[in-house]
Amino acid sequence: MNMELSRRAFLRTAGAGLAGTTLGAMGFGEVEQAMAAAIRPFKLANTTETRNTCTYCSVACGIIIYSKGDLRKGERADITHIEGDSDHPTNRGTLCPKGAALLDIVHAKTRLTRPMLRKAGAASFEPISWDEAFDKIARAMKDDRDANFVATNKDGVTVNRWTTTGFLAASATTNETAWCTYKVVRSTGMLVFDNQARV
Amino acid sequence: MTNLLQPDPTAIGDPSIPDFAVPPDPAVVFARRARRFEELAPSSPIGPYLRFLTGLADAQAAVLAELPEPAMPSPAVRARAREHEMPPLDRAALGLDDVLATTLHRLFDAAAAIPKPAAAAEALAAVVASDRAGLAAMVSAVLAQSIPMERLAEHVFVAAGLELHATRVAARLDAAALVPVGEGACPACGGPPVASLVVEWPRAHGVRYCACSLCNTLWNYVRIRCTCCGQTKGIGYQEIEGGPGTVKAETCDNCRTYVKVLYQQKDPRLEPVADDVASLGLDMLMGEGPYRRAAFNPYLLGY
Numbered sequence: 001m002n003m004e005l006s007r008r009a010f011l012r013t014a015g016a017g018l019a020g021t022t023l024g025a026m027g028f029g030e031v032e033q034a035m036a037a038a039i040r041p042f043k044l045a046n047t048t049e050t051r052n053t054c055t056y057c058s059v060a061c062g063i064i065i066y067s068k069g070d071l072r073k074g075e076r077a078d079i080t081h082i083e084g085d086s087d088h089p090t091n092r093g094t095l096c097p098k099g100a101a102l103l104d105i106v107h108a109k110t111r112l113t114r115p116m117l118r119k120a121g122a123a124s125f126e127p128i129s130w131d132e133a134f135d136k137i138a139r140a141m142k143d144d145r146d147a148n149f150v151a152t153n154k155d156g157v158t159v160n161r162w163t164t165t166g167f168l169a170a171s172a173t174t175n176e177t178a179w180c181t182y183k184v185v186r187s188t189g190m191l192v193f194d195n196q197a198r199v
Numbered sequence: 200m201t202n203l204l205q206p207d208p209t210a211i212g213d214p215s216i217p218d219f220a221v222p223p224d225p226a227v228v229f230a231r232r233a234r235r236f237e238e239l240a241p242s243s244p245i246g247p248y249l250r251f252l253t254g255l256a257d258a259q260a261a262v263l264a265e266l267p268e269p270a271m272p273s274p275a276v277r278a279r280a281r282e283h284e285m286p287p288l289d290r291a292a293l294g295l296d297d298v299l300a301t302t303l304h305r306l307f308d309a310a311a312a313i314p315k316p317a318a319a320a321e322a323l324a325a326v327v328a329s330d331r332a333g334l335a336a337m338v339s340a341v342l343a344q345s346i347p348m349e350r351l352a353e354h355v356f357v358a359a360g361l362e363l364h365a366t367r368v369a370a371r372l373d374a375a376a377l378v379p380v381g382e383g384a385c386p387a388c389g390g391p392p393v394a395s396l397v398v399e400w401p402r403a404h405g406v407r408y409c410a411c412s413l414c415n416t417l418w419n420y421v422r423i424r425c426t427c428c429g430q431t432k433g434i435g436y437q438e439i440e441g442g443p444g445t446v447k448a449e450t451c452d453n454c455r456t457y458v459k460v461l462y463q464q465k466d467p468r469l470e471p472v473a474d475d476v477a478s479l480g481l482d483m484l485m486g487e488g489p490y491r492r493a494a495f496n497p498y499l500l501g502y
Contacts, residue, residue, distance in 0.1 A: 021501030025351035027316025028248040032479075035244040039480035044488070045440040047447065049423050064405075064422070070435050072452075086406045087421045092214035093404045
């Protein structure tokens with residue numbers, strides 16, 4: 001049931017256009033106007049609270065992210081606070097020291113927000129596009145696989161192994177992501193594979 | 200060896216396992232509210248109104264001790280309500296009995312001493328002089344949350360007495376036997392919340408409770424969820440810019456309403472009714488926006 005419909009009008013009015021408030025009816029109309037005058041220069045600030053999952057490990061604790069500004073209203077949102085979600089059955093509001101410091105990661109200047117490449121011999125990382133990054137990774141994997149793939153063992157039995165490259169998948173993934181990761185990685189013959197359960 | 204204390208690594212810290220419902224303690228509720236109104240009055244533009252409500256809450260607290268024992272719903276009624284996820288206090292049946300009539304008249308007598316404007320004094324005189332049928336009609340109107348504008352002030356005094364009565368009845372219920380009865384409805388009396396509180400209690404850290412506007416029962420309610428329609432999408436928070444972030448309007452894009460959230464973990468003095476009234480400025484600013492107020496507070500009708 002939508003309660004709002006039944007709560008829309010708490011006041012029945014007999015005469016048309018008759019409106020008022022408890023303050024007015026009780027004889028406090030003047031202070032009510034004083035409040036209205038005092039509040040007029042002020043504006044409202046939009047804030048949001050958003051449920052999310054901690055990115056750190058596979059325990060997947062619930063967190064509440066507080067931000068100033070509301071993206072839904074076309075504003076820029078700045079994250080101001082992160083705390084454990086007390087309604088979440090996994091952590092019931094608690095967070096480990098790393099989870100409790102999530103806000104510092106969000107605002108860290110050294111936070112990795114795009115692919116970076118340190119070329120051979122270079123002293124520092126430089127940003128590259130996702131396409132470039134994927135191409136480089138795919139090229140390196142293909143070269144290594146072509147060079148080191150083991151199709152059969154010494155007895156001639158087909159094994160299709162690729163043991164010179166390993167794969168470590170992230171912790172903060174869903175079951176479905178983990179399933180897809182497994183299928184992709186195993187289909188290349190890769191044996192050294194783990195889903196990172198904790199950092 | 201088997202009696203040795205074993206470490207339990209599964210429960211590090213103090214996880215929040217909140218009770219679903221917290222019953223009101225009438226002796227604490229009204230006295231605390233009075234002190235909060237008193238505390239808020241000096242710095243508020245509506246100070247005189249807050250001082251009047253200090254007197255009214257003090258009057259509610261003062262008459263409490265001498266009141267006769269209220270009639271309770273029978274165990275069969277309570278069991279049936281629980282089975283069908285209904286509140287044990289039936290608002291329709293919570294009419295004017297002798298105990299409520301006594302409660303109302305004692306409160307009216309105690310309220311006579313509160314300094315008040317002429318309009319409030321006239322309204323009090325009118326309810327004192329009202330016959331039983333008149334009082335019963337006003338009780339019904341408050342319970343139905345449908346109050347005639349022309350006699351609003353009289354209903355405020357009736358609402359205060361009815362709240363006192365309902366709080367005493369709710370305090371006598373077994374809170375552990377209360378079950379959720381629906382979105383934004385008090386599990387004891389089915390009433391709408393006056394506001395919700397994010398509390399910082401042992402075993403309830405940052406947990407939200409809705410505060411009933413009629414019987415002052417607190418019930419656990421998931422955060423970032425509309426207390427009016429139960430929707431979790433499109434929830435936003437609005438506060439007065441530059442404020443301390445302790446009182447915000449929780450807005451819902453689904454039902455286009457708002458109910459205030461009080462962050463008690465930031466300021467433990469916050470009291471649902473007192474701070475709802477004292478933050479009238481927020482309602483005034485919200486009134487210019489698209490969201491309508493969904494909370495029920497007899498001291499703040501018309502917003």
